[in-house]
Amino acid sequence: MEAEPKPSGSPTKGGWITFPFLIATMAGLTLAAGGWANNIIVYLINEFHIKSIDAAQIANIVNGCTALFPILGAILADSFFGSFAVISVSSFISLVGILLLTLTATLDPLKPAICENRSTLCMAPSKIQLAVLYASLALSSVGLAGTRFTLATMGADQFDKPKDQGVFFNWHFFTMYAGTLVSVVGIIYVEDNVSWGLGFGLCVAANLIGLVVFVVGRRKYRLLKPQGSPFTGLACVVVAAFRKRKVLLSLKGEDYWQEPLAGGTKLVISTPTNSFKFLNHAALITQGDNTSNNTIKKPWNLCTLQQVEDLKTLIRISPLWSTGILLSTPLAIQMSLVVLQALSMDRHLGPTFQISAGTMMVFVMLSTSISLALIDRFLLPAYQKLTNTPLTPLQRIGVGHVLTVSGMAISAVVESKRLAMARSHDLHGNSVVPMSAFWMVPQLVVVGVGEAFHFPGNVSLYYQEFPKSLKSTAAAMVAMFIGIAFYLGTALVGFMRNTTGWLPDGINDGRMDNVYWVSTILGLINFGYYMVCSWRYEYQNVEKTDLSCTSPC
Structure with a gap:
């Protein structure tokens, strides 16, 4: 069984003392995101005089970004920077984006002139106005995407027991749904009936509060060091299998590189499975593979059998x-x-x-x-x-x-x-x-x-x-x-x-x-x-x- 990564800093960090900070952060960021993202079509049509189908297309692109980019945020957090850095930077980016969006609603030079009764003669937005608008949407979307799943992962890292992690997940998703409901009902009502500037301003305030609360709790968090991306190992399988594609496969388990156990003992599990046999070449030990001291000296020439089977599972x-x-x-x-x-x-x-x-x-x-x-x-x-x-x-x-x-x-x-x-x-x-x-x-x-x-x-x-x-x-x-x-x-x-x-x-x-x-x-x-x-x-x-x-x- 693999050893759990050691948390940096004091071993007393983490646990339920971090719960209020993480949940408050989630609440603030969700309120902010729900307030602008769920009403952006109406804003584009009524304030920027963008045609209805075009507005719907822009909203789809925004939603696609916020759903697709969390993968990138998770990879950056797990492999390079850690969850705290990714969440902090992403929250700040979304804050800047929503603030810029607020300025488009409050400053006359940043939006087209008011159009009465949605006439066909409405003035179209200028290139500068569209550039500012699209920049605000891009920053808001990327910032939101960077926190969505990374915040949940960081919250689970604060607990050792699966039961506690499960309770945190329940509250995390409950907060996400509750925050979205409040923003959809409350903030959107303000935008449509009071002022777009005030509605977006509430989103700015919610995002700022979430960011501040998150940063204030830093000393309480258990921060795990980045462990490297598992996708690198999967890419290694493809490269190594291609390089050894002409080598004949063996039927003996000892001819394949196994994952060493703690203490340097090599674990021989079995021969590779027969499905997707081409990939088995990646774990085949050949002349020239330096495997002294139970380590792989040329990782892009030889991979573990476990990495090969992991890639097969994904396929x-x-x-x-x-x-x-x-x-x-x-x-x-x-x-x-x-x-x-x-x-x-x-x-x-x-x-x-x-x-x-x-x-x-x-x-x-x-x-x-x-x-x-x-x-x-x-x-x-x-x-x-x-x-x-x-x-x-x-x-x-x-x-x-x-x-x-x-x-x-x-x-x-x-x-x-x-x-x-x-x-x-x-x-x-x-x-x-x-x-x-x-x-x-x-x-x-x-x-x-x-x-x-x-x-x-x-x-x-x-x-x-x-x-x-x-x-x-x-x-x-x-x-x-x-x-x-x-x-x-x-x-x-x-x-x-x-x-x-x-x-x-x-x-x-x-x-x-x-x-x-x-x-x-x-x-x-x-x-x-x-x-x-x-x-x-x-x-x-x-x-x-x-x-x-x-x-x-």
């Missing part, structure tokens, strides 16, 4: 991982289009109060949060009691696929009804249709329930199946396919916009329902692909891990 699970991209792509498309639909629908609650268009996504968050509790407390125990077997991660993900496809189909039906009503009243462009925006709630609830199934299922699957050296990147791999999905969704919307008449600048003149039907068909095809992949996949660690676990165990 086996990669088809399942790829299904997550098309699972998340319809969701990425829906996130932006729902806001555009809400802007063209009646959002009143009562005679005077009107909810913000960006607040519609709160129904996804609420249904996900409630469903998570119901699934973990009632559904999973009941399923196990009835079948005498736990609900496996693959089964849980499959249910998420079905619900996501159903949510897209419901979205298509609701949009068809909205378009029919717009035509019956002869409404064009983005005019408000006399149809309640709450017609979209069922589709958002179904999608939220689906997320409660497939998101924890994916995290559980990869945490369970990934090699030990890559456990810390398991959740980040989920974020990676979500990030790719946002970019793919952006490309698909752009393709349909350029080749069809479904997505004009005025959505009442288009066929957004067809976009949802295409998403439904893609989801069905992807579900079939997922069924084939899951049927062929064999769990690697099924005997070691409780398959009903929904968070890192």
Whole structure:
């Protein structure tokens, strides 16, 4: 068993004394991010006079960045700088970005002139104004991405017992959801009804408080030294296998380089597996490999057998991982289009109060949060009691696929009804249709329930199946396919916009329902692909891990 990395500094550091600092940091950064990211489409349309579909595309790119870049943050933290440095710098970058965004809302030279009634004669933003706007979005996105999973990993590092780590994860994700809900309901309301400058200013204040609290707690944290990236070892396997591709493989286990145990004793586990045999060349000891003192002198010529098997594990699970991209792509498309639909629908609650268009996504968050509790407390125990077997991660993900496809189909039906009503009243462009925006709630609830199934299922699957050296990147791999999905969704919307008449600048003149039907068909095809992949996949660690676990165990 590998020795745990020694924490730097006093051994008394870490533990529950760090909990208030880390949770307060998470709360502040989540409030700040939720306040600007969830309403950016409305800001771009109303304040910068950017066309609706273009605004949705920009939002997709921003969301893709915040989902994809945590992988980079995790690698930098684990391999080079440590979690504290990455979180501190990322929080400062996001602070600068949101402050710059606030200036675009408060300083007249940084935004176009006010446009009455969203006229077609509205003045477009200048190149300088767009440059400042895009710079603020880039800094805010990169800063947010650098803290998302790194903060969770650093929090887990403060505890030695898995039970304590599990409690921290629960509170961490609860804080993330609660902070997002507060920002979506509260800060976005201020932005839409009081002032964009004040709303973004609240985001700046929340980010600043989170950063200050995090830095103040530095003396209490257990700071682990960077251990080097496990991806370097995986790259070594590919290079070494290619270099030795002409060497004949051996059937003897002693001809392959094994991971030395503590004290220098070499552990002979077995011969390499027969799958992906080409990679076995990387661990084959050949003439010229200097392996004196149980160390590898030429690491790019020879790798351990464990590194070879770790890479094989990733290759086996990669088809399942790829299904997550098309699972998340319809969701990425829906996130932006729902806001555009809400802007063209009646959002009143009562005679005077009107909810913000960006607040519609709160129904996804609420249904996900409630469903998570119901699934973990009632559904999973009941399923196990009835079948005498736990609900496996693959089964849980499959249910998420079905619900996501159903949510897209419901979205298509609701949009068809909205378009029919717009035509019956002869409404064009983005005019408000006399149809309640709450017609979209069922589709958002179904999608939220689906997320409660497939998101924890994916995290559980990869945490369970990934090699030990890559456990810390398991959740980040989920974020990676979500990030790719946002970019793919952006490309698909752009393709349909350029080749069809479904997505004009005025959505009442288009066929957004067809976009949802295409998403439904893609989801069905992807579900079939997922069924084939899951049927062929064999769990690697099924005997070691409780398959009903929904968070890192």
